[in-house]
Amino acid sequence: SQQGEEDPQALSIQEGENATMNCSYKTSINNLQWYRQNSGRGLVHLILIRSNEREKHSGRLRVTLDTSKKSSSLLITASRAADTASYFCATDAQGSWGKLQFGAGTQVVVTP
Amino acid sequence: DAGVTQSPTHLIKTRGQQVTLRCSPKSGHDTVSWYQQALGQGPQFIFQYYEEEERQRGNFPDRFSGHQFPNYSSELNVNALLLGDSALYLCASSFISRGSNTGELFFGEGSRLTVL
Numbered sequence: 651s652q653q654g655e656e657d658p659q660a661l662s663i664q665e666g667e668n669a670t671m672n673c674s675y676k677t678s679i680n681n682l683q684w685y686r687q688n689s690g691r692g693l694v695h696l697i698l699i700r701s702n703e704r705e706k707h708s709g710r711l712r713v714t715l716d717t718s719k720k721s722s723s724l725l726i727t728a729s730r731a732a733d734t735a736s737y738f739c740a741t742d743a744q745g746s747w748g749k750l751q752f753g754a755g756t757q758v759v760v761t762p
Numbered sequence: 763d764a765g766v767t768q769s770p771t772h773l774i775k776t777r778g779q780q781v782t783l784r785c786s787p788k789s790g791h792d793t794v795s796w797y798q799q800a801l802g803q804g805p806q807f808i809f810q811y812y813e814e815e816e817r818q819r820g821n822f823p824d825r826f827s828g829h830q831f832p833n834y835s836s837e838l839n840v841n842a843l844l845l846g847d848s849a850l851y852l853c854a855s856s857f858i859s860r861g862s863n864t865g866e867l868f869f870g871e872g873s874r875l876t877v878l
Contacts, residue, residue, distance in 0.1 A: 654804075683866070690850060692766075692869040693805070738804050749818045750795075750867065752804035 654739045654753030662759045669726040671756040673739030674719075680742045682715055683750070684724050686735045693738065696724075729760045764789060766855050766870035774876045775843050783838040783873045787855030793817075794836040795867065796828060797852040805852055811836050812858065840875075848877045 657672045673682070681700045685693040699706045699715045699722070706713045712725040726733055736757045740750040767786045775781050787794050793812045797805035807820035811830035830836045834855075840847055851874075854867040 685869075690872075690874070692852060692871040693854075693867075695866045695868070698866060746818070749807050749810065749820070751807065752797075754802075754804045 654741055654751060656737070656739060656753045656756040658756060659754070660757045660759075662761070663729055665730055665760055665762050667729055667760075669729050669733070669758055669760070671724050671737055671758070673722045673724070673753055675722075675739075675741045675751075675753075676720065677741075678744045679717075680744055680746075682713075682722050683740045683742070684711075684713060684722075685738045685740060685752075687738065687755070688735045696737075726758075729758075731760050731762050734758060734760045766853055766868050768851075768853050768870035768873050770873055771871065772874045772876075774878060776878050777843055777845060779843050779877075780839065780841045781843060781875060783840075783851050783853075783875075784835065785838070785853030785855075785870060786835045787853075788868045791855035791857050791868070792834050793856045793858045794830060794834065795854045795856070796836070796838045797854065798822075799850040799852055799872070801849070808838070843877045845877050848875060850874050 654673045654675045683698045684696040687693045697708045697713050699713050710727045715722045736755040738752045738755045740752045765788050769784045795810040796808040799805045808822050809816050810818040814830045825841045827839045850872040852872045853870045856867050
């Protein structure tokens, strides 16, 4: 079973627009991470937000975390064609120590 | 600095056969985790190795086994292959101090297994 659920499943935008995707999870967590995957290749870590943090920025990425709603959002500003990929949230549940649970992902297509 | 390397990149097996996948972690990392990713799905945690022992295991049958060597590299073995085992198998490495939370994982490019 998957801990996280991303929404939407797919997103199509034009270059320059912002892309927002959401993640909901079920159990209490230590932290939440976002990863990107290009077409069946390995995953690349984007950003980690700890359970006591509410917002974090990294370049064009902005992540929010609402532990009361058990949800997170990832915003990519000024999208580029190179941002075309699948994006996954992953949670590290309390007591799991090293076991990440991934959602099914949001497939983002950015057209020039 | 080499990242996580996996071999082979692609392989085809038939039902009932056995397969071994290999992973070398990123330099300085001591923990290796294995994930299975079916087409269109997110990665599913198989197990994690630290200090040559299996530390955590996901919901996978005993047909899935692993090993970690003194140099921190790892193998994933799958016996009695089923059609449903067809997937991308991802290895991820990290450095985890005892009692700390999971940090960033570094993934390899994966081994794509097709079972016919």
